[in-house]
Amino acid sequence: MESLMQNLTGVSKEQITINHDNNELEEYIESLKNTYSLNRRILLVQLPQLQLESFSPDIARTKSYYAFPPAGLQWVAKSLEGRNFDVDILDLNYCLLKNTIFSKDFDYNNWISILNQKIGEFKPSIIGTTCINVSKLFNSTNPFNVMLSRLKEINRHLVIVGGASIMNDYEACLEKGLCHFVIDGEGEDRINFLLDKIFGESCSQPTARIFFKFREGIAETKGTNKRICLHGNLISTYKRVPVEEYFKVGVLNHYSRMAGDHKPFATLQLGRGCRMNCKFCGVPKFIGRGVYNHPCPDLIEEINYLVKEKGIRHFEWLDDDLLAGRDALKEILKELIRLRKNYGITWAANNGLISQDVSVLR
Numbered sequence: 001m002e003s004l005m006q007n008l009t010g011v012s013k014e015q016i017t018i019n020h021d022n023n024e025l026e027e028y029i030e031s032l033k034n035t036y037s038l039n040r041r042i043l044l045v046q047l048p049q050l051q052l053e054s055f056s057p058d059i060a061r062t063k064s065y066y067a068f069p070p071a072g073l074q075w076v077a078k079s080l081e082g083r084n085f086d087v088d089i090l091d092l093n094y095c096l097l098k099n100t101i102f103s104k105d106f107d108y109n110n111w112i113s114i115l116n117q118k119i120g121e122f123k124p125s126i127i128g129t130t131c132i133n134v135s136k137l138f139n140s141t142n143p144f145n146v147m148l149s150r151l152k153e154i155n156r157h158l159v160i161v162g163g164a165s166i167m168n169d170y171e172a173c174l175e176k177g178l179c180h181f182v183i184d185g186e187g188e189d190r191i192n193f194l195l196d197k198i199f200g201e202s203c204s205q206p207t208a209r210i211f212f213k214f215r216e217g218i219a220e221t222k223g224t225n226k227r228i229c230l231h232g233n234l235i236s237t238y239k240r241v242p243v244e245e246y247f248k249v250g251v252l253n254h255y256s257r258m259a260g261d262h263k264p265f266a267t268l269q270l271g272r273g274c275r276m277n278c279k280f281c282g283v284p285k286f287i288g289r290g291v292y293n294h295p296c297p298d299l300i301e302e303i304n305y306l307v308k309e310k311g312i313r314h315f316e317w318l319d320d321d322l323l324a325g326r327d328a329l330k331e332i333l334k335e336l337i338r339l340r341k342n343y344g345i346t347w348a349a350n351n352g353l354i355s356q357d358v359s360v361l362r
Contacts, residue, residue, distance in 0.1 A: 020206045020222035022197065024214050029197055032180065036125065036158055038198065040084060043124035044077060046070035046091040047143040048111065051135060055108060060100045060249075063261055067097060067250025071267055071318060072130055072163075072187070074237040079188035081236065083203065085195070089240040090118050092143070097249035111143075112150055119154075126198075127151060128191070130163035137169050138176070148178035160194070162187045164286045174213040184209040185286055186272070189228050193221070227287075230272070230294045233302035244310040252316040255348035263313040263346070266306050270294060270329060274321040283320050291324035296331045303332075307339050317349035 049066045059065065070091050077087045095114045099106035119127075131137065131144050138145050144166075151159050162183040166173060170182040183190045192204040206223030213219075247264045251257050256265045271293040274283045306312040315336070322329060339345050 022206060022222055024219045025197055025210075025212065025221050028212055028214050028219070032158060036156065038125045038158070039123070040199070041086045041122060041124040042080070042088075042126045042128065043118065043122055044070070044073040044087065044089045045115065045127060045129040045147065046073055046089070046093055047129060047131065047147060048093045048096050049132065050093070052109070052111075052141045052143065052146075057100050057108060060097055060108075063101075063248070063250050065097055065250045066252070067094060067246045068252060069094075069241055069243050069246055069267055070130075071234070071269065073128075074234045074241060076128070076187050076191055077237050077240065078232060078234060079192060080195075083192075083195075087240075088118075088122055088124075089237070090115065091241065092147075094242075094246060094249060098245075101249055112146055115147060115150065119157075124157065126158045126160065126195075128160040128162070130187075131161060131166040132163055137165065138172065145178070148173070152178055158198070160191070164282050167282075167286070170211055171218050174211060174218055177213075180212060182211040184211065185225075185288075186228055193223065227272075227292060230292060231298065233294070233298045235302055235305050238305075238310065243306070244312065247314075252314075253350065255350075256314055256316055259314040259346045259348070264311050265314040265316065266310070266312045267318050268299065268303065268315050268332075268347075269318040270299060270322060270332060271319055271325055273324075275324055276321070281320075291321050293325045293328050296328050299332060300335050303335060303339070307343050307345060313343065313345050315345065315347040317347070317351075319349065320351055322349050322351060 049068065070089055073089050077089060080087050092111065092114055096108060096111045099114070100108050129147065135142055140146075148159065148161070151157055158181075159179040160181045160183060161173060161179040166182060167184055170184070173179055173182060181194060183194070189204060190207045190210050193207045194210055196202055196204050206221065208221055208223045208225040210221040211218055243266050244264050246266075247256075247261065251261070252265055252267065256263070259265070271291045273287045273289065273291045274281070275289070275291055277284050277289055303315070336345065336347055
């Protein structure tokens with residue numbers, strides 16, 4: 001039946017199902033273009049991963065705060081390569097910790113000045129950020145609220161927000177005028193579709209789960225809502241992220257500290273998602289239930305680059321369900337074992353002990 005449909009219409013069943021009407025989105029974007037002057041410079045911002053009201057410079061100088069590289073934003077930046085966008089990444093968490101430790105004159109309460117300086121230098125017209133801070137989002141000291149309030153005050157940028165935490169309050173974020181778009185779930189396909197609409201291009205299929213304020217309510221884009229196809233790695237994005245310097249300002253967790261605070265560290269991710277459906281966890285809702293993996297050769301290439309070119313000596317797995325793809329994991333572990341013999345690297349994972357078996361331990 002599907003082949004008959006394609007012969008009769010000239011398009012496949014998939015092409016027919018993605019012919020979605022996004023008139024509301026197009027109308028909203030046109031109204032934004034009347035207010036904002038757009039260029040093709042996009043700044044992606046990782047916010048501080050700490051509670052500013054309880055922040056201690058003395059603790060920061062012991063390198064005890066989290067300093068996770070912005071892997072999610074790196075994947076967004078990767079997805080935009082080849083599209084004639086000038087994309088940069090600003091990790092405010094790293095910059096705040098670095099300045100607190102190494103600059104005597106830095107006032108951590110004025111951390112927003114780092115963003116102001118970057119905006120002045122880079123001059124983006126679009127700013128995107130992710131929210132992973134689980135405290136009250138609209139508290140006056142919450143980095144999320146502080147940054148978006150500053151951008152609202154400036155009022156010169158299209159602001160796009162994503163991340164699991166914001167989805168608990170995305171309507172309020174839009175109603176308060178703190179951003180123009182909220183992206184739910186994985187961002188790579190959705191940001192490409194949104195930029196297509198903003199710049200009048202057609203590089204991507206329409207995708208659902210992009211929210212925006214339209215007239216008197218909150219509207220959602222129409223389109224597919226499927227997982228992205230994982231391929232490639234983050235090697236090209238490390239020119240924007242000094243991952244080899246992160247160990248100087250913080251930790252990944254107690255495992256990276258146990259490996260030695262003198263060891264440059266980085267993160268790895270084999271798969272996204274989880275097989276479980278725990279009530280306390282937002283992963284199934286955010287990504288979807290089940291796990292899908294990056295191709296082993298791509299990840300092995302990235303690991304070798306980080307070890308040999310960036311001097312990384314400890315890796316932390318980001319996976320929520322690392323042992324879901326055992327065959328793929330075993331291939332990666334064999335490569336890590338080989339590199340350990342030559343470079344003395346270590347690695348650790350927070351999740352999945354219950355799924356261990358003898359074959360993985362060997």
